[in-house]
């Protein structure tokens with residue numbers, strides 16, 4: 569499976585408005601600097617699901633659900649990690665770079681890891 573670079577995941581999380589993404593799926597109420605809602609991951613009548621704009625994560629005091637916007641999309645939409653990254657990348661207008669994979673080739677051919685891997689592949693092929 570192609571690996572997605574960690575810095576890209578960080579960038580997606582940083583560029584995605586967690587309130588917009590969660591707010592499009594859950595009815596959020598503004599509470600001071602944060603937002604709260606009835607938790608979508610367990611059954612409840614009083615909101616214990618909080619979303620922090622500053623920290624860019626959600627936390628439920630009821631069931632302990634906790635994570636970034638990426639984790640939320642995975643949990644809520646039942647997506648795999650790659651699918652969730654692609655979904656958020658598309659929203660942010662970013663293209664998902666791949667560190668390996670035959671289809672499109674490397675996003676950045678000067679990537680050191682890629683060059684090292686290519687050298688290894690070449691030397692093992694000629695041996």
Ligand SMILES: [Zn+2]
Nearest residue numbers: 607610628631
């Ligand atoms: Zn919960």
